[in-house]
Amino acid sequence: MKKNLSRGRPAGKTDAKDRIHEAAREQFLERGYHDVSMRSIAAAAGVDAALVSYYFGSKQGVFAAALQLPTNPATIVAEELGDLDNFAQRVLTRVFAVWDNPRSGQPLAAAASLAVSDLSFRRVLSEAVTRELISPIAARLEGPDAEPRAAAFAAAVSGIIFSRYLLAVEPTASIDAAQLVGQLAPALQRLITP
Amino acid sequence: MKKNLSRGRPAGKTDAKDRIHEAAREQFLERGYHDVSMRSIAAAAGVDAALVSYYFGSKQGVFAAALQLPTNPATIVAEELGDLDNFAQRVLTRVFAVWDNPRSGQPLAAAASLAVSDLSFRRVLSEAVTRELISPIAARLEGPDAEPRAAAFAAAVSGIIFSRYLLAVEPTASIDAAQLVGQLAPALQRLITP
């Protein structure tokens, strides 16, 4: 549409890549993956659409770069794994804190929702869950069936996340986090220390 | 590409709509929503792409029609709601039976994964979960916080589904259904009858 009439490298320092990154992050967080286009990102950044490909390779590339996850869920587990008493309660409390915070929760939600619909992302996420969440927990558990029990715990937690943040099922989505912890923690704790 | 040279209504009875429906179902189940195009459906059905829109209105329309869910999850809950003893165990057993069966599980998985990535589908599914799953369960529960407790139960169950069938996290994805029920049922039962 709008011809720029200035081909070639512009004079002075260049911040186009940062502007693209910022515009991409804004749009992906607000509108999700499929409702954002290369061209809409480029337009918001005041740049030709080809430049997005030039810097980030592909749409998935921009997405991955824009949503650098600020809080790795695995670190939560690692930090709380010290002792297993009230493990469920502490993990849930921190999980809600992260996901309820827009700065960290929105990117996580965007990434998770893409993972469900995209095969290659799904494989990455599924392996990460096993490697960084389930295995460390299982290593601390006593008794038989450590691995499946840890997996059951992870599944339950991800279900809460799924319902509250991805599907937004009421009343789970709107309820106070502390109250939710109170209701869930005892049952989930039983999964790992029966 | 291939010109047909025969415009207008063809002679004889017409089964084009059924062929489209069948081709759509096949492709959606095998390749998911985004990797299937109107044109690929039409080609498989031996028909012009515009005919798909003509019969089903839109891509979402074909999708919804093609994946008429063969087993409504709500009926499982309704049928098991008779008494609350071992409710968790019975529901889990039936849930796994439905999702492990490809005929019913694949469409459910396809629908769920689209719901996560598409806003309008998400609203529909989220309201359906509240209306058809949580509210009926809550109505049977005694004590305070019936609604949130029912929601917590639904969240936990959907988490198992999410991990096992959508993300396919190991070992939850490959483990025997009966064993999974044994590990999960007691904890989940506590959510609805503490």
Place this chain on the structure above:
DNA sequence: GAGCTAATTCATCAGTGATGAGGAAGATCA
């Protein structure tokens, strides 16, 4: 047979992600 409706293809539209060609500025090295 006249007219209406249903079924079908075709042409076309605006939009998508991606890629190669080319141009202009800066960096490097003689």
Place this chain on the structure above:
DNA sequence: TGATCTTCCTCATCACTGATGAATTAGCTC
């Protein structure tokens, strides 16, 4: 200084996508 190379950037274009209006033909009703 100048020649060459690399980086940054736009433009044109490709093969697709979902969608829609026009044209065409068959069957139905009166």
